Amino acid sequence: MRNSTYFILIVAILICILGLLSIYSSTYQKEGKIWQTIFERQILWIVLGILLFAIVSNISYRSFWDLTYIIYILAILFLTLVFLLGVTRLGAQRWLKIGWFNFQPSEFAKLALTIFLARYFSRKSSDDIELLSGKFGIFRGLVLPFLFLAIPMFLIIEQPDLGTGVILFLLFISILYLTNVKLKLIFIFLFVVSMPLPFMWHFLRDYQKDRLLVFLNPNIDPLGAGYTVIQSKIAIGSGGFFGKGWLSGTQSQLHFLPESHTDFIFATFSEEWGFLGSVGLLLLYFILIRRGFLIAQRTSDSFGKLLAYGISLLLAIQVGINVAMNMGFAPIVGIPLFLMSYGGSSVFVTFIALGILANIDKRRAVF
């Protein structure tokens, strides 16, 4: 299959369907009007997302080259607006209310920064396949892009949304690595960045400290900060090999597992579908991400190549952190499992990113 558009779309829709099943299962029994609309709203987001995918996959990704700075500035603007007008939910100010839609700018910022980094390290001419960074010194290859990254990252971490901040940082390091920045420089950079980390402890919010401590030992506060990890592990573990069956998960349906339809949807899914279902789900994510890397590998244009790598890495890091956090391997950070978790922003941004991937593969033949 030379053209990846349908492959990506089908895999994405399969994941979305599994997500919808889990969202339905975790909300259908809960009382209150909001719970009943969640399932229908998610269907709407997915349908709109597929539309966005169709549109974006037909717009040449090269046009993002020209729009890069506009997108970047938009992202900064949205993030600033969040500070001024944002909706506070669960102790964090992450959402902008636009009509009846709660927009999460940090989701948008992830994609915007991926595009920005891809552009920064590549050349406009699609004939020139050499990466720029070979010629960059320490300032242009490291300090300057980090400054560009640091502004939105700071805004996001201050929301506070440590998780997205960490994702951006990991993405940045991976892209540095992929663009042939000297290993020595990367290590020096990591060293310099990690120097003040011990002091950063004091700048963390109390709940973030709790989460880190609880990550090390969930039992220090089983009814407080450790509650979610413990319940999530119980949900996943009690699924067993074959799972409890759809609509039969007790952990998610009886409210024991908080955020069972958003950040902890993997636990919800795993409880009902068991080891087999979860392996299937991970496999779907894996082939989607693997396809992204394939597209990157066979694209000769340096911007397209880097963009495809960036998007694939972004997806991989998100899956990794979210699932690890569900299983108690990572501290709890508010990162959705894209396409599974309830939430319009995440669905839209993911479909746009997948659309860009599809378009990169489509355009390959043109050059």
Place this chain on the structure above:
Amino acid sequence: MIRVKVVIWSVGCLFVFLLFGLLNLEVIHGRRYQELGSKNCVKLIPQNGSRGKILDRDGFVIVDSQLAYDFMILPQETLQQDRIIENASKILGKSEKDLRFAFKSNFISSSVPVTIAKNIGIKEAIALDQMKVDFPAIIIQPNPLRHYPYGKLACHILGYVSEIDRWRLTKLEDYGYKTKDIVGFGGIEEKYDYYLRQEEGGTSFEVNHRGKIMRTLGFRPPVDGKDIQLTLNLKIQKIVEEKFSDKKGGVVIMDPYTGEILAMISSPGFRPATFAEKDNSTIAKYFNNLDAPLINRAISGTYPAGSVFKVIVATAALENKKINSNTTFVCQGQTMVGRSEFKCWSTHGPQNLGAAIAHSCNVFFYKTGLLVGPQPLHDYAVKFGLSKPTFIEVPYESAGFIPSPIWRKINKFKNWFDGDTANLSIGQGDVAVTPLQIARMMAVFANNGYLVNAYLVKSIDGRDMLKARRKPEKLNLKQDTIDQIGEGMRRVVADPAGTGGVISGLTVSVAGKSGTAQAPPGQPHAWFSGFFPYKNPKYVICVFIEHGGPGYYSSLLARQIIEQMINEGLI
């Protein structure tokens, strides 16, 4: 290109890592998390069955369980609480303030029903139960409570019930006992707890994270405990308790052929209901009382046997042919054993065996004992079941003790002297016996030479325990021995100078032996043990009064008991 491969492999590794994480949680530790999961969402509201009844040999109830009702509220229906309490205070006749206080102090968590009032009457329970239509948060929980229709009667045989203690819990955990379980302490309640105890049933509910009940999962009916029928005869038991009143000591009345205990008391006693009612100040008094009301003196108290022991000396002498019916010793009020003077309680003149038993002549038995020797005396005592437990079905039985030269040598590093033999011959010295052992010993003469085993349990859950019983042991005594001693014991009562003369003159002929066991510094212990009617005995009796004075007093008490039994037509 190497870096691309590194990145792709890293992503691959990430997925493999997640896979192993899943494998670990769901497959390797799945079972454990499943348990944790169901612990989260399944709650049980227990309902107790009632503990098994304890009956007498004719099926009359000695202990049963009566339903008491607990009034509880499910705290999660917060809106109803005030109105429920308002209405309940009218029904129960308690002030709203008290009920509210009970609610506050008994509140555990929102999912656990809160007990507002305990042990309410059936009328109030029905009235409150009818309010359930309007207030579904009301729970009326029937709660079986141990009920003792006769108060203190047979308290030591029954034992009492209370919350399980730590020692029993560690021992019984494997048999399904839990903390806060009500178990038996002492007596039948403890020994047969396994049969008596009820199985808890209840309704299991699925609850959500706030403990709100989502749906009912199932109901398991509670299973009542099994009934135990004792060999006790309630009528005789009542007579004995009544006549014994508040003296210290114990009485055993036994069937001489089967060993079934028809009545057994120990005094002072206790009210078993005190423990069921958790009346802590009275319970503390029981435990601190120096008279040890919780001890069953009939089986756990060991005392010097005194003159009652003389029948064993006589048996040993006759069986070993050291004396015969014509052997006569002259009692001059004392005799010299070695360099010590051993006294008799009177001066009896020439005594043969029959007269010596009748008058309980010490001199005769000093001399007889010395003829027999200490080891045969010990051996015959053991043969009659002394110095070893009778294995009656209630716990905490004492074995008692009979000394012997070998024991003395090994344990005390002392030699055995003739003075010790003389002391042993009148049941003094280190001799220690329980009233039950003496009754069992006496049964040998009533049933022509069989050592019976003592039994208290007739049937469990309708299944007769007869088959499980051991056969009485034939002691291979000569008929002549039994007859001679029997005649002697008849003379104790019938002879005008007999020590048990107070029992004569009844319509039933009684044979027996009294005893006055020296127990300095207090008064001597009073013993009487015998059987009646003399021909075809139906009952063996042993009356023991701790520091009760001379044997006359226990003989008198025996007479009162037997008289009352005759009056009630039991003989």
